[in-house]
Amino acid sequence: MQSPDPIRSIVIVGGGTAGWMAAAAFARNLGRHLSITLVESEDIGTVGVGEATIPPIKLFNAMLGLDEAEFMRETRATYKLGIRFHDWRHLGQDYFHPFGVYGLKPELGHFLQFWLRMQAQGHDIGPVSDYSLCTLAALQGRMGRQSDDGAMATFGSAYHFDAGLYARYLRRYSQQLGVIRVEGLIADVQQHPESGNVQSVRLKDGRGIAGDLFIDCSGFRGLLIEQTLGTGYDDWSHWLPCDRAMAMPCAHGGAQIQPYTSSTAREGGWQWHIPLQHRVGNGYVYSSRFVDDDTAEATLRANLEGEPLAEPNRLRFQTGRRKKFWNKNVVALGLASGFIEPLESTSIHLIQSGINKLLLHFPDRSFAPANIEAYNRRQHLDYERIRDFIILHYHATARDDSGLWRYTRTMEIPDSLAHKIEVFRERGAFAHAAEEMFTPTSWMAVMMGQGIIPQSHDPLVAYEDIATLRDGFARMKDHLKQLADTLPTQHAYLKQNGMLAIS
Numbered sequence: 001m002q003s004p005d006p007i008r009s010i011v012i013v014g015g016g017t018a019g020w021m022a023a024a025a026f027a028r029n030l031g032r033h034l035s036i037t038l039v040e041s042e043d044i045g046t047v048g049v050g051e052a053t054i055p056p057i058k059l060f061n062a063m064l065g066l067d068e069a070e071f072m073r074e075t076r077a078t079y080k081l082g083i084r085f086h087d088w089r090h091l092g093q094d095y096f097h098p099f100g101v102y103g104l105k106p107e108l109g110h111f112l113q114f115w116l117r118m119q120a121q122g123h124d125i126g127p128v129s130d131y132s133l134c135t136l137a138a139l140q141g142r143m144g145r146q147s148d149d150g151a152m153a154t155f156g157s158a159y160h161f162d163a164g165l166y167a168r169y170l171r172r173y174s175q176q177l178g179v180i181r182v183e184g185l186i187a188d189v190q191q192h193p194e195s196g197n198v199q200s201v202r203l204k205d206g207r208g209i210a211g212d213l214f215i216d217c218s219g220f221r222g223l224l225i226e227q228t229l230g231t232g233y234d235d236w237s238h239w240l241p242c243d244r245a246m247a248m249p250c251a252h253g254g255a256q257i258q259p260y261t262s263s264t265a266r267e268g269g270w271q272w273h274i275p276l277q278h279r280v281g282n283g284y285v286y287s288s289r290f291v292d293d294d295t296a297e298a299t300l301r302a303n304l305e306g307e308p309l310a311e312p313n314r315l316r317f318q319t320g321r322r323k324k325f326w327n328k329n330v331v332a333l334g335l336a337s338g339f340i341e342p343l344e345s346t347s348i349h350l351i352q353s354g355i356n357k358l359l360l361h362f363p364d365r366s367f368a369p370a371n372i373e374a375y376n377r378r379q380h381l382d383y384e385r386i387r388d389f390i391i392l393h394y395h396a397t398a399r400d401d402s403g404l405w406r407y408t409r410t411m412e413i414p415d416s417l418a419h420k421i422e423v424f425r426e427r428g429a430f431a432h433a434a435e436e437m438f439t440p441t442s443w444m445a446v447m448m449g450q451g452i453i454p455q456s457h458d459p460l461v462a463y464e465d466i467a468t469l470r471d472g473f474a475r476m477k478d479h480l481k482q483l484a485d486t487l488p489t490q491h492a493y494l495k496q497n498g499m500l501a502i503s
Contacts, residue, residue: 018334095449099156
């Protein structure tokens, strides 16, 4: 057995959210054993529009040991209990995708099956949203803290925050742990003449920065993973045709700060609304095949709740992923690794997922191909499962009022998604894979919200006494409503816990 030849230096190319998340995680876990250098330039802007997250971000912050109240103040953060979807199935219809689970216990499959049986026998017990504490609290603008038992154990939350402030917060954190930040523009990249591994990057001023492992956080251009290594890209725009985004912050319009993201389907795509402490994030994700830029901007401006705080930030993208996330001694994170539109707030999560998996598959200087392949396989599956979940929103629609919706509702979809829909429609079962990001709660919320209703239920629940079930649902519904009504408003909760950066 050979002893490994350990990595002695990591070079991160690019800052922004991806670069500083990587720097912080590596410094926290590996900083005592190797050097970490991050190269960025103030002359190169970052996309910086990622404002909404999903619950695993809490695990990342906890791994870093961040104080939640300080983090909330520093990033002007608010809480997020889920996403409210407007006009996705058809115009005038809303539904809510909650975090947490339905019912009073985590066994979603049992709750749904009992609910389906009651519906099948004509008992009017109300929609499933009546049994989601997150939904009930969110739609009243209320917030609470998840617990280990009782009804609050069914609660779940994530954050809305200013991605630029988050990157700066993690930069300070990382530098305190010894990460070296180098300001400068990269002029060229040196590769090993035989292996093709990246050996160093040279800045415009002539400085060279060598490393063993390189992390490409250079955004859409993929300076190392694509421009240097020519890794290739899998284009998914035939399933997800949106290829433009326009982001524009505005002032609060006087309403209370809601603890959820709003997503409203528009003629050529969808518009997001994300309330932070100091402003509201807005954007329009759209397909240039079905709506032009001027119309998209007019639509965005017409649907702001307050005065614009900046001119639109215009982005172009191609939905898809790199053919390899890890190629030779380069690992791509963030936009350098691929792009899936932020409909379910997965951009920052995919950075986190890539970092976590890299720590699990951390190499030595031999860069064993089997280890790299294992990492790539796991990342590919993550992207594919999230891709399918996003496609579901577009495909399961009754809208036919514009070219985009006529296209997406009739297009062929991946077999993996078709199978999930078929299994759920048959009797409310979940074809759920190991390590899948989105839980059965999420799949259930979106499928039923988009009109995919199970035709039957598990025959095993037919043995349960119907009167007992009816009484149980009534008690559960009353208990969850009463609990939601007692929770403080989000503003009051932030103030009570010292999380407000502004009064």
